[in-house]
Amino acid sequence: MxxxxxxxxxxxxxxxxxxNIKDFLGKPIIAYSIEAALxxxxxxxxxxxxxxxxxxxxxxxxxxxxxxxxxxxTANDFATTADVINEVLIEYERGGKTFETVTCIYSTAPFxxxxxxxxxFGKLNDTVDSVFTMVQYSYPPQRALHEVNGMVTMLHPKYxxxxxxxxxxxxxxxxxFYISTVxxxxxxxxxxxxxxxGIILSELxxxxxxxxxxxxxxxxxxxxxxxx
Numbered sequence: 001m002x003x004x005x006x007x008x009x010x011x012x013x014x015x016x017x018x019x020n021i022k023d024f025l026g027k028p029i030i031a032y033s034i035e036a037a038l039x040x041x042x043x044x045x046x047x048x049x050x051x052x053x054x055x056x057x058x059x060x061x062x063x064x065x066x067x068x069x070x071x072x073x074t075a076n077d078f079a080t081t082a083d084v085i086n087e088v089l090i091e092y093e094r095g096g097k098t099f100e101t102v103t104c105i106y107s108t109a110p111f112x113x114x115x116x117x118x119x120x121f122g123k124l125n126d127t128v129d130s131v132f133t134m135v136q137y138s139y140p141p142q143r144a145l146h147e148v149n150g151m152v153t154m155l156h157p158k159y160x161x162x163x164x165x166x167x168x169x170x171x172x173x174x175x176x177f178y179i180s181t182v183x184x185x186x187x188x189x190x191x192x193x194x195x196x197x198g199i200i201l202s203e204l205x206x207x208x209x210x211x212x213x214x215x216x217x218x219x220x221x222x223x224x225x226x227x228x
Contacts, residue, residue: 004045004092004099005037007064008084009107010075011052015210020050020107021058025219029209030055032110034062040114042121043103045092049084051075067095082190089182102185105177110222111205112176120179123197129184130193133174135206140167171198174206204228 009030013019021028030048037046048059051070059066068091074084085104092099101124105112120131142162144155154160159167184193204225207218 001101002099003043003101005043005103005105006085006088007033007048007105007107008081009048009050009055010070011050011055021055024110025222028058029110030059030107031062033105033107033112034059034064036112036114036117037105038063040117042117049088085185099182101179102182103177103179104191106175108209109176110218116199117177120199128195128197130180130191130196131199132178132191133176133201134171134198135174135201135203136169136171138203140164141170142167174201
C-alpha cells in the first residue's frame, strides 16, 4: 500500500503572521508535523504543499519533500483543504506516482505524534475508509445557553435538570490530522467518508492556534505534556 502525507502550509496566514514557521519552543512549528510523519515510518512520501519559498526551505531542512509549489488557485483565502489535496494528488499522478491512502497533517499541529498516526492507520480496514482526530467538548453542549430578548434561556430546555455526568459525550474535530483512502477522499471530496472513525484526543493534546494567547497556551500544554 502506497501512502502519502500532505502538510498544507501557505505563506499568507493573517491572524498570526508567518504562523506555519513561527518558533514553537525552539523550532519552527511545521517541524513537529514533519517529524511525526517521518518517524511513523508509514509514508512513502511526506510532502509540504506551499506557495512560499521560505516555508519550502525550512520544510526541506526537516526532511519533507517539495516536488512542486502550490498554484495561485490553491494559495488564496478561498481554497479549501480538499482543493489543496486534490491538486497534490493530480500533480503526483502526472509524474507517474499514485497512492492508496492520503493523510493531511496541519502545519500547526505540534501535539501530533507518530503513535497517534499509527493508531489512526490501525483503524483503516474493509469497513473504515477514513479516520480523523476529535476531542470531547469541555462542557456538555446539551446544556448550552443563549440570550433571547435580553433574557437567558437554555438552548435545549429538556436537559435543564440533567446532571452533566449523565449526558452523552459529544465531540468536535480536533483539527490535527486526517487519513483516508484516496478512493474515499475523491468520492466524498474530503476526509469525511461514508465510513469514518475517530481518534479521541485529550484536551492536553489539542489547542487552536489563532491568537497569541492560543500560542502561549499551546506552549504551556506542550511543556506540561512533556513532563508527564
